[in-house]
Amino acid sequence: MLAFQAVSVRPPRVRCMTVPAAISLVTLGVRDVRASTRFYQSLGFELSPGSVEGDVSFFRTAGGRLGLYGQDDLAADAQAQPRTADGFRGVTLSINVDSPAAVDAALAAAGAAGAAIPKPALATEWGGYSGYFADADGHLWEVAHNPFWPLGADGLPQLP
């Protein structure tokens, strides 16, 4: 009986259909690939030689790769309707750093590179410290220190 139970509580060995959990690349649609490329380079991001000047740019990051592509080209690639309005896009990207001072330093660097700072850094209700900068197309980047998410050897936050 115990043996039977031990077998019966095992989940069936079905090969489930899954989608690999990865964010390999985030591509931002931009009005001017050259100008946006210069902006991200001026932040200190390293441009990959695999980029095609003025057409598409790729940057290595501690997470997935960052791509810059013409926003109409990107919409066409996804067979999506072109953008029709400004306002929030429903997507934010975050750069997690290891101290509040590093948040301040990164936002200052972004501002010095010409980014807008729609939300200066402040202590958050969840116990961290963060602010936002925006690139020329309004893509929002949070720079955050989260004391509950220590950064691992890969530079990425370690979730509980």
Add this chain to the structure above:
Amino acid sequence: MLAFQAVSVRPPRVRCMTVPAAISLVTLGVRDVRASTRFYQSLGFELSPGSVEGDVSFFRTAGGRLGLYGQDDLAADAQAQPRTADGFRGVTLSINVDSPAAVDAALAAAGAAGAAIPKPALATEWGGYSGYFADADGHLWEVAHNPFWPLGADGLPQLP
């Protein structure tokens, strides 16, 4: 003279202001955090116990972490105007896999989980194979095989 030249061509040792190149977290604004969380779980993404049910969800991925948060809450967090229109958001996320067959399998899994497939997989002009699925809020995920970007041990594409 040679010694002088060897010194003079060195770039000055200035500590430049930089922003760490990282995509630590991508947060998607969604209408229904619970429903969207179930959707990403049904793709096979692993929900972090650090999530707060119905409020915010976090998933580990091979790249930065994926967050799901109410779209109005996310707009407020970024001090951005709420979304006013549908249409393309100017942002796509990509999941890179190691073969065309893996693209087909992932898109089939996404479709089986209820995702829309705005662009079925096809051979691309850049020599790869890719298609797109969309979640309930229209966030676009490309699933791609890029033979020129082999996947590294970290599961992420290795750029040239």
